[in-house]
Amino acid sequence: MSEAAAEVLGRVFGYSSFRGQQQEIIEHVCAGGDAVALMPTGSGKSLCYQIPALVREGARSCRTRSTRSTCSACAPGS
Numbered sequence: 001m002s003e004a005a006a007e008v009l010g011r012v013f014g015y016s017s018f019r020g021q022q023q024e025i026i027e028h029v030c031a032g033g034d035a036v037a038l039m040p041t042g043s044g045k046s047l048c049y050q051i052p053a054l055v056r057e058g059a060r061s062c063r064t065r066s067t068r069s070t071c072s073a074c075a076p077g078s
Contacts, residue, residue: 004055
């Protein structure tokens with residue numbers, strides 16, 4: 001799962017590596033675990049729930065509210 005998370009990190013968010021404990025938290029959540037992560041502002045907390053949502057099964061049909069179009073992470077062939 002960490003390869004998929006790293007691939008989403010680069011392809012969707014444009015980052016080459018995780019910061020702090022992001023990878024550990026993301027791997028735990030991707031494996032189906034629960035997590036409460038207390039992190040300072042600007043540390044990348046949102047990636048800790050966004051990446052698992054894109055990596056785990058069932059996340060392939062999200063749509064953005066403003067445009068009603070499929071987001072780039074969920075586009076066919078992604």
